[in-house]
Amino acid sequence: MVINRHSCPAPAAGHRYRRHGSRPTALSRFFALLAVVLLFGVAPAEASRHKEADLPKSELKRLNRVIGAADVYMRDKTNFLDSLTNVYLELPATDIHGRWQEAVKLSQAYLPVRADSALRYSEIAIQLSTESGHPQCEFESRVARVNALCTAGIFTRALAEFNGLADAPMTRDMKISYWLAGRKLFGYMMVYVEGDRQFFTEYSERYLQYDDSLINNLPHDNPTRTFFLAERLVNQGQNADARRMLESICNSHPEESNLYGMAAFQLGLVCKNEGDHTSYASYLCKAAISDIKGCVKDGFALPALADWLYQQGELSDAFKYINFALEDAMTGNVRMRTVSIAALLTVIDEAYKEKINASRDELMIYLLLVTFLLVLSAVLVVMLLRMVKRSRLTTNKLAQTAKMQESYMGHFIGLSSTYANKLEALQKLVTRKIASGQSEELLRLVKTGKFADDQNEEFCKIFDSAFLDIYPDFIENINRLLKPEEQLELKRPDELTPELRIYAFVKLGVEESTRIAQILNYSVSTVYAYRNRMRNRAIDRDNFDADVMRIGKKSTEI
Numbered sequence: 001m002v003i004n005r006h007s008c009p010a011p012a013a014g015h016r017y018r019r020h021g022s023r024p025t026a027l028s029r030f031f032a033l034l035a036v037v038l039l040f041g042v043a044p045a046e047a048s049r050h051k052e053a054d055l056p057k058s059e060l061k062r063l064n065r066v067i068g069a070a071d072v073y074m075r076d077k078t079n080f081l082d083s084l085t086n087v088y089l090e091l092p093a094t095d096i097h098g099r100w101q102e103a104v105k106l107s108q109a110y111l112p113v114r115a116d117s118a119l120r121y122s123e124i125a126i127q128l129s130t131e132s133g134h135p136q137c138e139f140e141s142r143v144a145r146v147n148a149l150c151t152a153g154i155f156t157r158a159l160a161e162f163n164g165l166a167d168a169p170m171t172r173d174m175k176i177s178y179w180l181a182g183r184k185l186f187g188y189m190m191v192y193v194e195g196d197r198q199f200f201t202e203y204s205e206r207y208l209q210y211d212d213s214l215i216n217n218l219p220h221d222n223p224t225r226t227f228f229l230a231e232r233l234v235n236q237g238q239n240a241d242a243r244r245m246l247e248s249i250c251n252s253h254p255e256e257s258n259l260y261g262m263a264a265f266q267l268g269l270v271c272k273n274e275g276d277h278t279s280y281a282s283y284l285c286k287a288a289i290s291d292i293k294g295c296v297k298d299g300f301a302l303p304a305l306a307d308w309l310y311q312q313g314e315l316s317d318a319f320k321y322i323n324f325a326l327e328d329a330m331t332g333n334v335r336m337r338t339v340s341i342a343a344l345l346t347v348i349d350e351a352y353k354e355k356i357n358a359s360r361d362e363l364m365i366y367l368l369l370v371t372f373l374l375v376l377s378a379v380l381v382v383m384l385l386r387m388v389k390r391s392r393l394t395t396n397k398l399a400q401t402a403k404m405q406e407s408y409m410g411h412f413i414g415l416s417s418t419y420a421n422k423l424e425a426l427q428k429l430v431t432r433k434i435a436s437g438q439s440e441e442l443l444r445l446v447k448t449g450k451f452a453d454d455q456n457e458e459f460c461k462i463f464d465s466a467f468l469d470i471y472p473d474f475i476e477n478i479n480r481l482l483k484p485e486e487q488l489e490l491k492r493p494d495e496l497t498p499e500l501r502i503y504a505f506v507k508l509g510v511e512e513s514t515r516i517a518q519i520l521n522y523s524v525s526t527v528y529a530y531r532n533r534m535r536n537r538a539i540d541r542d543n544f545d546a547d548v549m550r551i552g553k554k555s556t557e558i
Contacts (some may be wrong), residue, residue, distance in 0.1 A: 053277035055314065059285035063305075066289045067324060077295040079115060084109055100128040100137055107144045111151055112296040115333040121149035139165065139174055146181045150188055151298055152333055158185055162367045176217065182210040223249055223259055229264055246270070261290030265301050281308050288321075297332025301326070412469060456521045464496045467504045477551040478503065486537035498522075499530045506548050 066073075088102035105122035122145035129137035142165055149158035162185055165178060186207040193199040218225035230245035249263040251549060269285030289302035306322035309315075433441060468474065478500065480489045488500065496504060498520075505516050513527040520527075531545075538544035 029221070053281070053312075053322070055312070056278055056282035056285060059282045060317065063285045063289055066292050070324075073293050074295055081106070081113070083107055096128055096132045097134075097137070100125055100132060100141070102142055103128060104140060105294050107148060107509060111147055112294065112298060113332060115148055115152035117143065119152060122148045135169070136171070136174065139168055139170070140177060143177045143181045147184060150181075150185045153188075153192075155185070155192070159189075172217070176214070179210040179213045179217075183207060183214065186210065186443055223252070227259055227262060227266075230263070234266050234269050234273070237273060239273050243267065243270050255286075255290055256293035257290070258294065260297065261294060261296065261301065264290060265304075268301075268304075277308070281305060284308065297328045298334040299328075302328075325459050359544075460501065460520070461495070463504075464501065465494050467496070467508075468494060471504075471552065474504065474507065474551065475500070478548070481547050482537045483539055498526075499534050502527055502530050503534060503548050506545055507551060509549070511545065511549075 027557075084102065084106050088099060088106060091099045091102065093099075103121050103125035107118045107125060110118040110121060122141060125141035125144055126138065129141045142161060146158050146162045146165075149161060162182060168174075170178060186203045190200055190203045190207055193203065211232065215225060215228050215232070218228075226245050227249055230242045230249070233239075233242035233245070237275045246263045246267045250260050250267070253260040253263075264283050264287035271277070271279035272282060284301050284305040288299065288305055290296075290297035291301055302321050302325040305320045306325065309318040309321065361378065433439065474488060475488065482488065488497070490496070490500075501520065502516055505519065510516055510519070513531065514524050516522070517524045518529045535544050537543045538547075540547065
């Protein structure tokens with residue numbers, strides 16, 4: 001016995017769709033996100049809808065793989081249908097009964113795949129049955145046409161055709177076919193008019209009437225009867241008994257079979273009734289996989305799963321699944337399913353667009369944040385480079401200072417050692433002269449000043465060498481302060497002239513001429529004369545001494 005995949009949709013399977021309340025504009029969301037970024041440093045994700053359960057991730061991954069292979073299953077199904085068509089075409093025109101059988105078989109095979117092809121072959125079957133003159137053949141052909149019209153959503157013609165069969169004489173098998181067609185027809189019509197209580201009640205009564213007839217007349221071991229009874233129990237809330245029956249069907253039928261998909265869908269409803277929403281979605285995945293593998297274009301499972309994912313805030317998957325279901329329904333020319341899916345698609349599409357807009361706002365916030373961080377990083381890099389440069393200058397200054405200190409220390413120690421040696425030599429000389437009775441000669445030697453001159457000459461040599469070692473560009477800097485025609489040159493590279501030696505002490509901070517005269521053993525008038533001579537050579541005579549004291553200070557500042 002062949003039945004349609006969803007010849008018995010449960011009333012609970014229908015869905016009502018409504019728009020959500022008004023949402024904030026993109027501009028308001030933008031500023032709200034920006035405020036959060038400024039406060040917390042990160043851009044928040046869009047607040048998702050309240051989730052009732054965890055996602056069945058493994059089943060969803062498998063469903064995605066099956067959707068990716070949908071073309072393969074459809075190609076295999078098309079090859080099968082083509083083989084049936086070839087059998088029909090190869091029969092001779094005189095074999096009317098054989099051609100009728102194949103036409104009915106083709107109508108039933110095309111029913112879940114393409115409703116228009118199923119309708120076309122049912123018309124051919126009616127024509128062949130008329131030619132054969134067998135009332136039972138004509139009855140079966142018209143039942144096939146009712147099923148095709150119902151699947152295509154042409155309910156007015158389907159209902160008229162079905163009512164026209166009510167008074168026909170029927171065998172037991174014909175009644176089973178008739179009741180199956182009625183159950184399918186009024187089940188579809190119930191879903192179509194779910195929002196209208198009057199028509200829904202009327203169609204529901206007719207649906208239950210044919211459902212009762214099938215349950216009471218089908219053999220008890222018939223899997224179809226078991227499914228019908230289990231579905232009845234689901235609607236009555238008897239979940240435990242229903243689950244046991246439905247699981248037995250799933251365990252005894254292949255995944256791509258008709259009954260497996262319907263049983264998996266009803267098992268999902270059982271889980272939903274028990275509050276297990278994760279298992280509900282898991283069984284919807286299994287039912288949808290069965291639909292895709294069986295190339296069923298009028299399935300309820302995938303749209304129901306898309307609706308559930310939409311409620312969970314998983315808009316990307318919901319949008320993908322509802323579009324796939326709509327494409328399937330349009331390919332199969334299932335008008336009723338196309339209308340119901342389109343209603344859900346509108347809601348999901350609106351929410352999905354809002355999510356995209358929110359993502360765009362977040363992306364803009366991230367872009368602004370990254371830009372800000374890049375600018376901040378650039379500023380910090382510039383500051384760091386400046387600090388490194390200053391640090392290097394400081395390091396160089398410290399190195400120069402350390403070198404200068406070492407030089408000071410070396411020259412000071414050398415000078416001290418020299419004077420200590422001179423003093424020791426003088427002591428020995430005095431001791432020797434006095435011991436040998438040469439006091440007068442010693443007095444004469446002291447009065448001549450030769451000893452003092454030698455000491456002063458030695459001091460000047462040591463001072464000149466030390467000063468030029470510490471300030472090697474002193475002469476060059478002095479010449480910058482002098483007129484071009486008054487430039488100075490050293491006769492010897494390590495010996496200063498008296499004028500330069502005097503201003504070397506000025507550079508060191510010894511400004512008083514009397515103090516300089518004492519150190520160099522010059523007369524005060526000699527120091528004054530040398531200083532005036534240098535001022536007269538200067539470009540700026542009045543500020544010459546101050547300019548000399550500033551030599552080298554700017555270049556060593558940090």
